[in-house]
Amino acid sequence: MDGAAAAFSVILPDRALRIENLGMTQAAIPDAAIRVRNVSHQFGEVGEARHVRALLNTSLDIARGELLCLIGPSGCGKSTLLNVMGGLFTPTTGAVTVGTTPVHGPMPHDIAFIFQESALFPWNTIFENMILGMTFQGVPKSEREDRARRALEAVGLDEFAAHYPSQLSGGMRQRAALARALSLETQILLMDEPFGALDEQTRMVLGEDLSVLLSRSKKTIVFVTHSLGEAVFLADRVAVFSARPGTIKEVITVDEPHPRKPEFMTSAKFHRLRDQLYGLLHEEIRKSMSQSAKPKRAYEDQAKGDS
């Protein structure tokens, strides 16, 4: 721990300056849905082979009702930040508040998660999955079936209630996972590359559906993606991460009302924003690729030496 403290004291003055800057350009949002303050997170202890500094001194405000995309090179800590926001990880330092409540663990009444793999329970039908989620959250028994049905209708899966997840396509499974999250009626949805494992056509259609749903529901959504197009198409704001240890490099605003039409994807504005994003990301991706190549080899050598 001494090493970590020393490392932070070296880095802090410079970073503190940058946070100040961030505070100036990204003015704190009054009455934010989620506030992230100076969050750093590391996996493992300093000196261990597995030690990774995933997040460094990240601050961010998420406004009520907005869809914010987190985008960045792989391994930059965007999923880590999402998990910290949802109380699934306790950050090494820093704090997150949802509304006025400090986050110290899962907040099932305020926050629902959607994961890259659908995380539906394979031994339950889609309908049973809905019911079980609400059972966990503590919804009264009398309301569960009704809410499950409404959520399935909202994503167009009402005819598949009795199917098992393995009987559905990947896209349908993700819609079922979305329905399960919607049935929990939380104000906040945290989505961790929810369409990442799907083909591009399915992903685009689900994106359009999500935009429609969002315009009706007024939910606050944080959406992790590695797709530039998806980020620009869905987001009200896009937070761009630097390479590891990740921190937010810049936040771009996409000023376009929801629900967004497919035509938006061919507009000049869309392309300008996408290019701007790519410009910001390009350098970080190069950096992250060069840094990930080396430690990996070192790790493998060590593994060989161990065995």
Next chain:
Amino acid sequence: MSSPRRKFKDRFASRLVQVGFLVVVLLLWYLATTRWGVNKLLLPNPLNVWDQLADVIRKGEYLNDLRITLTELAVAFVISTVSGTLLGYAISRSPYLIKVFEPLFAGIYSIPIILFLPLYVLFFGLGPASKIALGTTISFFPVVLSTIAGFGNVDKVLVTAARSMGASDYQLFRFVLVPAALPVILSGLRMGFTVALLSVIGSETIASLAGLGHRIVNLAENMDMARMFAYIVFVIAIAASLNTVVSVLEARGRRQR
């Protein structure tokens, strides 16, 4: 995709081959004893065996031995099931304990534990206690290993998802861990049952005072081959029906999780 009709035909055909195989074996057995002059002391006439089997069942002579063997089996299986699943679950909660105990148990499981039978007889006597102890020891390992594997390999994202939706410890156990682990545990239990049956009857034939295995060895020592074969057929029938019951229960358990 093959049609249901085609599937039925396939299944019927393979059943036919299986039954045909048994019929041929019986026929060869019969011919060996009547035509080819194989000594009656080595191989009795199957019709003779059939008569003896009918006699054993009619007189109810098997009842006491069957009761003893089944009691030994039941006690051994219950002890190994309860201890194996509880210990397996406790170990599966910690990656460190899994790393320590999983290879240890797998190692012990791979040695022929029946070698310890003389020791068990020394400790527990010639009666049922030594059979129960051996049956428990042998069936414990598949149960504990499958329980560790079942609870240890639950998909992490399912646990995270349940936690994020507010599942309590009990709900997580009841609705996520148990259903995820159950298929693996059930096949471990089925394996445990099979090896418990094997080791109970096996150890009865080596050193015992009563039980079906004891009876078979006793008849062999008295050169009563036809009756011994009748008992072997009887034990095979009992074992086959018990294994069928266990398989059906396993399949039902998988469906109802």
